[in-house]
Amino acid sequence: MHIRLENKTAVVTGSTAGIGYAIAKGLAAAGAGVVINGRSQARVDQAIKKLEGELKELDRGDSGSIRGVAADLATVDGFKHFVAEAPQADILINNLGIFEPKPYFEIPDEDWERFFQTNVMSAIRMSRHYTPGMVDRGWGRVQFISSESAIAIPTEMIHYGMTKTALLSISRGLAATVAATGVTVNAILPGPTASEGVSQFVDDLARDGNKTREQVETEFFEQVRPTSLIQRFETVDEIANMCVFVASEQASAITGAALRVDGGTVNAIF
Structure with missing residues (x-):
């Protein structure tokens, strides 16, 4: 199977490092134009330079264009700035997320709100903006990077697990909303990475x-x-491999799914 994403534009949130960076690299290597996102211009510029160098080492002269937008997508102002700079996308990877181990009885209201705004509301705003354009064009891919913690809630960071469970609900509901349009919506559930x-x-x-x-x-x-x-x-590339496949034409029948890439951590068949 040879995945090609030429003439597709992909937005990957929270992609200056980690899983997001690996996904951006995989999509670019498959030919997609990629928009990298981070909170600071310095981090964005550093990631673009690194990615361009790695693609050159891979001899991927046919990789897509790479650019970046610095914006804090956990805020409404940051979201508005980002979409003004990158108004359209064919592939949206909602990867932005934070985690922090903390006992339940020590998590204040501010932390619950911060986690919800960063991990959930950023994805809601981005998918609400980009998905209608995909529907109009008859093709699109939306992915929510959830976690095995959405199913097996970790007692050491319940606030994180809560946000990842929320993404499963949003993903499934949005998939049903855009049924039979050529747009697929899925959640990806990495394990400890x-x-x-x-x-x-x-x-x-x-x-x-x-x-x-x-x-x-x-x-x-x-x-x-x-x-x-x-x-x-797991390695970040192992997660990215699933995301690149789900973004491809070959994955057109996969939608409304919670796709586990968790190393078998969730002790369940389904």
Whole structure:
């Protein structure tokens, strides 16, 4: 199977690092024009430079154009600025998200609101803006990057799990809203992934506990995610591979789905 996305424009939120960056790279390598997003211009410029260099090393002269828009999509003003700069897209990847381990009884109202605005409302605003244009053109792909935490709510960060469950509801409802239009809408559910934030978290635990990174990873999967069938952190590219496929023409019959790329962490058949 050869995935080609020439003449398609993809918007990937929160894509200066981690899973979002890997998705942007995969889409660009498949020929799509990609709009990278981050909160600061410096991070956006750095990501564009890095991505252009990596595509050159891959000898992908047929990769799509790459540009970026610096905007905080957790805010209405940031959203308005972004869509003014990039008004149209054929592929929307709602990847922006934050996480923070914190005991339930210590999570204040402000944290619940901050997580909801960042992880949920950003995706609502973006999909509400871009999806109608896809419907009008008769082709489009919308993806919500959820998490295995949407199903197996982590007690160490319930506020995060709540937002990821919300994305499943939005994704399924939007898929039904645009049924039979040529636009597909899906949720992607990664498992524990060695993204930039998670890697830093693991490194901090290793330093504080005077352990190696490998020891921390082993203990994490023994004690926190024992149901994982691969017993390791996934790579960002493993998540991106699913996203690129779901964005392709070959995935035109996949819509309204919650697609798990969780390393078997959720102990369920469905």
